[in-house]
Amino acid sequence: MRKKANKGFNECLPGKDMSMGLAKKILEGDIQAAARLLNCIEDEVQGTNEELKELYPYTGKAYVVGLTGSAGVGKSTLINVFIKDLRKKGLTVGVIVIDPTSPFTGGAILGDRLRMQGHSLDQEVFIRSVATRGWKGGLSKATIGMIHVMDALGKDIILVETVGTGQGEIEVSKISDACVIILSPGAGDEVQMMKAGILEVADIFVVNKADKEGAAEVKLKLEGMIYSRSLAASSTLSEWKPKVILTNALGDKGIEELTESVFEHRNFLTATGELEKRRQERARTELMDTIKNSVEKHIYQATSKDAYLEELVNKVASREVDPYTAASKILRTFTPIVMN
Amino acid sequence: MAEGKIRVVMAIPALENHTKGYLTVSGMLRDAGMEVILLGNELPERVVETALQESADVIGISTYCGSPVVFGEDLLEAAEKKNIREKTIFIIGGIFPPEDVPNLIKMGFAGVFPPGPGSRREDIISCIRNAIASKKPN
Ligand code: B12
Ligand SMILES: Nc1nc2c(ncn2[C@@H]2O[C@H](COP(=O)(O)OP(=O)(O)OP(=O)(O)O)[C@@H](O)[C@H]2O)c(=O)[nH]1
Numbered sequence A: 001m002r003k004k005a006n007k008g009f010n011e012c013l014p015g016k017d018m019s020m021g022l023a024k025k026i027l028e029g030d031i032q033a034a035a036r037l038l039n040c041i042e043d044e045v046q047g048t049n050e051e052l053k054e055l056y057p058y059t060g061k062a063y064v065v066g067l068t069g070s071a072g073v074g075k076s077t078l079i080n081v082f083i084k085d086l087r088k089k090g091l092t093v094g095v096i097v098i099d100p101t102s103p104f105t106g107g108a109i110l111g112d113r114l115r116m117q118g119h120s121l122d123q124e125v126f127i128r129s130v131a132t133r134g135w136k137g138g139l140s141k142a143t144i145g146m147i148h149v150m151d152a153l154g155k156d157i158i159l160v161e162t163v164g165t166g167q168g169e170i171e172v173s174k175i176s177d178a179c180v181i182i183l184s185p186g187a188g189d190e191v192q193m194m195k196a197g198i199l200e201v202a203d204i205f206v207v208n209k210a211d212k213e214g215a216a217e218v219k220l221k222l223e224g225m226i227y228s229r230s231l232a233a234s235s236t237l238s239e240w241k242p243k244v245i246l247t248n249a250l251g252d253k254g255i256e257e258l259t260e261s262v263f264e265h266r267n268f269l270t271a272t273g274e275l276e277k278r279r280q281e282r283a284r285t286e287l288m289d290t291i292k293n294s295v296e297k298h299i300y301q302a303t304s305k306d307a308y309l310e311e312l313v314n315k316v317a318s319r320e321v322d323p324y325t326a327a328s329k330i331l332r333t334f335t336p337i338v339m340n
Numbered sequence B: 001m002a003e004g005k006i007r008v009v010m011a012i013p014a015l016e017n018h019t020k021g022y023l024t025v026s027g028m029l030r031d032a033g034m035e036v037i038l039l040g041n042e043l044p045e046r047v048v049e050t051a052l053q054e055s056a057d058v059i060g061i062s063t064y065c066g067s068p069v070v071f072g073e074d075l076l077e078a079a080e081k082k083n084i085r086e087k088t089i090f091i092i093g094g095i096f097p098p099e100d101v102p103n104l105i106k107m108g109f110a111g112v113f114p115p116g117p118g119s120r121r122e123d124i125i126s127c128i129r130n131a132i133a134s135k136k137p138n
């Protein structure tokens, strides 16, 4: 379960340089420092939280847009042209693109960035490829921390592309201000969406590959679904009705409409106080997750060399003790210690 | 729980059409537990900028047409300019004249891998691992 760190540059060596001094540089706009801190977050290097603590007061300015949809619908290609349009409007952009880690080898091929290389020399576009490293829901454990770093670096808008497995990557809605769901004709994933509860979290729908046959039908179907849902809901007048936008990411068509729609939705959220509510929820999720992670890590560290844990494992396996009783025993024994 | 993953940026020169070598090697590295960021056809300066944003440990180039020495020189120069030459490991493979090999090594490539007995999966992986180990302090 526990793998040994197999690399360690100066800056990422646990304990070596407890104050990495990265936060200060990031606030001055140092891209390399930001990139390095992103590694430290992913590798859970000691001292990382100190840097994030320093950055946190400077975050909360960026607008976070999550983009999700089945594999191959064109998420990365769409983001590429979306970036172009946002840049035209003078906004700086951070992008986090997530691909799956192989469960067998722990390695990953990260191929999203390939579609966005045209922006590689633009200092105002920071793109980062991320592997899930076993995390579920189409995100990686480090995603929220990474958003904070890009936010503190001064990016106006941060785009997050989830893994595209079509299994309802709705986790992204919990970490973003707006959630864009992307479909394409011929993928037959509308039913999948209903099952996965995606309709509930979508703020904007994009039907990409509009150059292909069937795009208009997909759009119509979606609009039908949105309409019947709004009838079913005890429709308060102020409720946002998701737009459905046709795009051709390869042909750079429909993108301005997408940008407009994102802005319009943001205005709606701001005007109704919904944005604040969403961010409050996000803060709650992050706090709870951080508590969970800290407790888990703490218990893990406290018990990993402990014979007591092994003893309990054996007892649970042999049905001498049930896992619930064993867990509360461990929690009672190990949590009073002050954690940092 | 810390897991320091090796991150590799993989690219082929702008006009290169041979993609099999780079895809094959990318697969090998993934299977060795590394995270491989694919760039496809690229220019040296843009490879470096990307490696910087990705905080990559390794830059890998695959080349079959065109001079690896010229591309290599531009790559290393760009890396120098961006201050990542010291921390980054450079490797290169593909088909090119044998006399380029010593030049590439002299230039600063940690590993040069033309087809043949010295370019097996194990050779490439251990080259990367050793180079990273030798960059560790102490
Ligand atoms: C397949 C192939 C093609 C395919 C490529 C398809 C594709 N998508 O990749 C196509 C038909 C497109 C093609 C086109 C051409 N080709 Co061609 N092609 C080949 C061929 C038959 C196989 C190459 C290959 O893919 N091998 C598979 C890989 C996995 O094996 P490998 O190369 O041994 O890889 C190992 C190492 O090199 C190393 N490695 C490779 N890359 C990297 C990267 C890193 C980071 C590391 C660590 C290691 C590493 O690791 C691998 C595993 O050990 C070779 C001949 C041959 N038998 O090698 C000619 C060959 C490469 N082609 C050649 C030529 C000349 C061309 C053309 C110019 C032909 C023409 N006149 O039109 C065009 C070039 C177009 C262009 N601008 O790129 C020449 C190159 C001459 C040279 N450099 O000395 C070769 C050698 C044929 C010859 N004998 O003349 N080609
Ligand atoms: N015809 C057409 N093809 C497109 C369009 N957008 C993307 N594609 C193609 O669809 C394929 C997949 O595109 P990506 O952008 O990689 O899709 P993705 O959703 O990011 O894929 P994953 O990240 O693997 O889930 C590529 O071959 C694109 O060129 C479009 O609008 N029209």
Ligand SMILES: [Mg+2]
Pocket: A075, A076, A077, A111, A112, A161
């Ligand atoms: Mg993608």
